[in-house]
Amino acid sequence: MKNILIIRRDNIGDLVCTTPLIEGVKKAYPMANVYLLINSVSQDVIKNNPYIYRTYVYRKAKHRAKNQTALGVYLERAAIFLKLRSIHFDAVILANPTPCKYSLRMAKMAGVKNIIGAASGIKGITSAYTEADFSGKHQVEKTFSYLKSISHENISIPDVNVFPTNEEILTAKHKREKLLTNCDYIFGVHISSRSPKRRWSVENYAEIIRRMTAENRCGVLIFWSPQGTLSPDDIGDLARAQQLKALCESDRVALYPTGSVRELIGGFEQCSTILCSDGGQMHLASALHKKLVVFFGDTDKEAWHPWSGEYRILQTPTGECMDITIDEAWQSLSEIK
Structure with a gap:
């Protein structure tokens, strides 16, 4: 695989718990480019993370700047998805162990065909995880379970990490x-x-x-x-x-x-x-x-x-x-x- 996208649209703690998956994907595919799509609330979590090639940050309308209109937010988001579509991803992981229709929608807007995520009953997920497919009870363990859809290597779950400069x-x-x-x-x-x-x-x-x-x-x-x-x-x-x-x-x-x-x-x-x-x-x-x-x-x-x-x-x-x-x-x- 050359380009892999991870989508996590939740808050700070959720993204921290996703950092082992990000590291695991990079260990499984050292030569691949690991991209991240997240919302603006949690963007500081992954600054300086050595396992990420590039991060795309979208803003929710309720988090827009004081001088920014809702239309401005949506236009900004549209520009992000145009960039994502030009990359041609081999796979996207919807890095939430519960179904998220918004993440699935984003994956489709990014033009990705191989979509990995929690089964939602909505068409489009090519590797749909049911509760039985997740390992462990912790958010980190469940999120890391998605790695087995793209790699058969026996990679241990890393620590959660942030990287201050x-x-x-x-x-x-x-x-x-x-x-x-x-x-x-x-x-x-x-x-x-x-x-x-x-x-x-x-x-x-x-x-x-x-x-x-x-x-x-x-x-x-x-x-x-x-x-x-x-x-x-x-x-x-x-x-x-x-x-x-x-x-x-x-x-x-x-x-x-x-x-x-x-x-x-x-x-x-x-x-x-x-x-x-x-x-x-x-x-x-x-x-x-x-x-x-x-x-x-x-x-x-x-x-x-x-x-x-x-x-x-x-x-x-x-x-x-x-x-x-x-x-x-x-x-x-x-x-x-």
Whole structure:
């Protein structure tokens, strides 16, 4: 095979869980060009990925820029598909283990005949996967199952990975050094989640941070989702982050503002252990192979636990993270540190 297209139109965590498949395709066909078609929300995840030849990014109408019309979005998308049709792909993988009619439509618009994906009952998929065709329970395992449609090689599932540039790492290091001095061990605490079930109170975070900083050379960087991250009308968590910082009353606790996924990746790279909720931020930290303690709410942990790195999951029968005690969280952090 010469040209292979992978389509993944979901969010940040989903694309992180697709990075082993991207690497696996390149290992199966070292001389092939691996292309990716994704939406603009998750594009920062795969920047600097050495296994991708070229990425095409389309924008959903609801994510259009303030000065961009819906018509402008659709014209921009049409131009992308004209480019894709000119490449002549040998195969396209709809890299979602559940049926996605929109991804199938995109594959057809790209002019690809050999389409691999989850069986949807709609004509057009040449290699249709039923539930029995997927291996394992985790999103990574199921997504990686698609590789067997184009290769019979026995390739082990790689880690999930993101690839910060040297410049991004250096910029984040300088930023951290200005915020925290004389700290040998850095905890990261990310306080945001789209789901109310995965949220912990500011007061609980303040107490756990006091325990984190009980050792003189331990510091904490506080992360949060800025305005518009979780949805176009989301106000962000800056106010909660500022409230948390005030409650901590320590010069070894600092707010680490981020304006992009790449800045968050750089900030996480500065941390040894990260406390956060299940979601895109957890998968990014896992892709950096960080030690993780994660609030899981009612998420299926067998399907979505961190794939790489050491981790502990905090989950209650109620699915409410507020039912997790400070002592339970601290015990997990103490075990993994």
